Amino acid sequence: MELTHIEHIGIAVKDINKAINYYEKILGVRCYAIEKVEDQKVRTAFFKVGQTKIELLESTDSDGPVGKFIEKKGEGIHHLAFAVNNIEQALKEAEGKGIQLIDRKPRDGAEGLNIAFLHPKSTFGVLTEFCENKTEKEG
Ligand code: CMX
Numbered sequence: 001m002e003l004t005h006i007e008h009i010g011i012a013v014k015d016i017n018k019a020i021n022y023y024e025k026i027l028g029v030r031c032y033a034i035e036k037v038e039d040q041k042v043r044t045a046f047f048k049v050g051q052t053k054i055e056l057l058e059s060t061d062s063d064g065p066v067g068k069f070i071e072k073k074g075e076g077i078h079h080l081a082f083a084v085n086n087i088e089q090a091l092k093e094a095e096g097k098g099i100q101l102i103d104r105k106p107r108d109g110a111e112g113l114n115i116a117f118l119h120p121k122s123t124f125g126v127l128t129e130f131c132e133n134k135t136e137k138e139g
Contacts, residue, residue: 001090003082007113007131008046008053012066012078016058020045023054035110042066044110055081055110079117081129087114090130094118106132 013019020031033046041064045056057078059067069078084090087106095101102117109115109131118128 001093002085004085005083006052007081007083007129008055009077010055010057010079010081010129011076012057012059012069013075014058014070016043016045016056019056019058023047023056033111036060037110039107040065040109046111079127079129081115081131084130084132087116087130087132091116099123
């Protein structure tokens, strides 16, 4: 597989508006998009720091992955997302090397990306996401 860059760092927060306020007013970075991802039961807010994206995640359902994470571990870094050129190939390769997949097929993520997760139990405690840009793939 080929990881091209860190697509984003996901941070779980209880109150996305309060967290946006911190990033904008204290750190001085602008929130350029807010998006609800129904499939993942989250509301997301995006920032760019240089080439690196930060994705804030607020749970829209206490039973969703971010709701459960906050209940168990509290707020904090939730996942690390890598951009890949071919997500199906990356998943197949990881699975072939014994990594436990959460998603065997990509799903729809925020910003129109194809996304899939690797289980943190297989990845040294870091929930790992692969992202593929559909537009680049089509274009
Ligand atoms: N990072 C590291 N470890 C995590 C974790 C995370 N984000 N989330 C859960 N875990 C650990 C738990 O601490 C727990 O460990 P122990 O067994 O040692 O206690 C174990 O994984 C199981 O956790 P759980 O609370 O029982 O939760 P589930 O097994 O039901 O779900 C997971 C865990 C990772 C499979 C689930 O959160 C998932 O499917 N995540 C992928 C989807 C996702 O996170 N979506 C939100 C982001 C969407 C986006 O970016 O758009």
